[in-house]
Amino acid sequence: MKLREFLQKEIFLLPGLVGLGVFLYALIYTIYMSFFRYKLGFTEPTFIGLQNFVSLFNDEIFRTAVFNTIYFVIVATTLELLYGILLASLLYWSKYRYLFLPLMLVPMLLPAVNIVVIWRFLLHPDYGIVNIFLKSIGLSPIDPLNDPTWAMPTIILMDAWQMTPFVMIIILAGLSTVPREIVTAARLDGANKFQLTTKILLPLTKNVIMAVLLLRLIDAFRIFAKVQLLTRGGPGIATETLELQIYNRGVRGLEIGFGSAMSVIFILLAMVVIIPYMIMVIRGWRR
């Protein structure tokens, strides 16, 4: 009887559990390997205890990468959220919403590599449009990608240029679900559009805003292609991030043990935003 029930229900989960189980195993394997010295194709794994972690803590480049990753996640997400709320509110009241909206979504739909190429063209020190414009109004040209102070803010700006539409469209969809009667009633009571937006519409959309915040936080950890192709972590180590370190020193360097230790720290950081998201989805899907 038990088997019969299993064949009717739980067996359907099996393919997914096996497939995802491989990744869970990869996670456990990563933690295990972080205690080994293991150069792929050169040495067999040797147990070295916490030595990988000790080297990481004393490694200035790695510490910078950790700092940059956290800095990017916090600043980019905050910027995109605030800017996205602003744009969604403007669009909500705009008569030309259907004209503006599709155009504004384009960057979000373009792959990261294309975005990088476009920004390289824009910011080229000699031929970029930005500098052509600056020179034409008599200012001196800029080269932010080769400036340690400005490289990271430029990457954040580029990410915001691409991903703010994502925040915007979801919040706009949330605003649009607020019943018309509430809006009409508040208008009759003399509320202006600004009051209506900040006091009524946005508070009613707070679940959506929370969800989009979590999604952006999670996504902000994965800025690999943009940074790797735009600055390669430079100038110097100004834009090193955790994914860049894992890719370049771990995998490209074939240092599986050392790379695993970096991944462990990376995963621990990411879990801070992943766990609330897991709870949110489990609550939302429970029938």
Added chain:
Amino acid sequence: MASLSDAILVIIVLSVIIPLGSLILISFMPPGERTFPPVHYTLDNYFYVLDKLKFYQNMFNTFYFITLAVLISLVISIPTAYAIARLPINYHLWVLTVGLVILVKSLPPGSLLVPIYDWLWRLKLTNTPLGVAISYQVYTLPYTIWLLTSFFLDLPREIEVAARLDGAGSFSRLIHVILPISIPGIISAVIMNYLNLWNEYMYSSVMVSSSRYQTAAVILGQMVSSEYVVEWGVMAAANVLSIIPALIFVSFVQKNISRAITGGIKG
């Protein structure tokens, strides 16, 4: 009154159109020129990219790898998503499965790169289409389960009742009742996977070292990193070409795009 906010919106729309428009203009710029806007216009860059660099082969590679990856993911995801959304499974097992889906979906792909590269290398699967497709499962598998679950959850409860009263088991209900009405959802899941992976760079560049299996994104990446060797026009033309399929994918899922991104977050 409304003009101030519309003016702001116009500026923002321009900030999108000008960079994209300049990319298209540069793609018609003759070799050797580096002024903007270009003085002369030519199609040479497109001929060079397609004829000399055989960029269409790289684009085909991308397409081929994603297709393999999506097929693998669909076979695994359909029954799993059906069970999560519609079968009365033991609660703890349910939470475990959903938690695992969200965990793998949310982990940064870079955090799993080391073990996956290690294993595929030792299985001699690097530099093979199957190996790349397996590595792509990091993206496609949790995403497909997640998206299909949200589609299956939204189908009305009643549709399975008649079939159940007729004595149909879960498997036959999935095949005969759920799947036929879920075709649009499955198609959006497939297309969203193409869109998400079209310019995947990290795994594609690590798993493949032979030029034969290089994807379009990796070639573009190489061009960007050797900016002073490659003509701007050539780089821009390759870019425009690689954007076209992405836009085609988008046009297919237009109606479902916001739900495909959010999985139907409820307010």
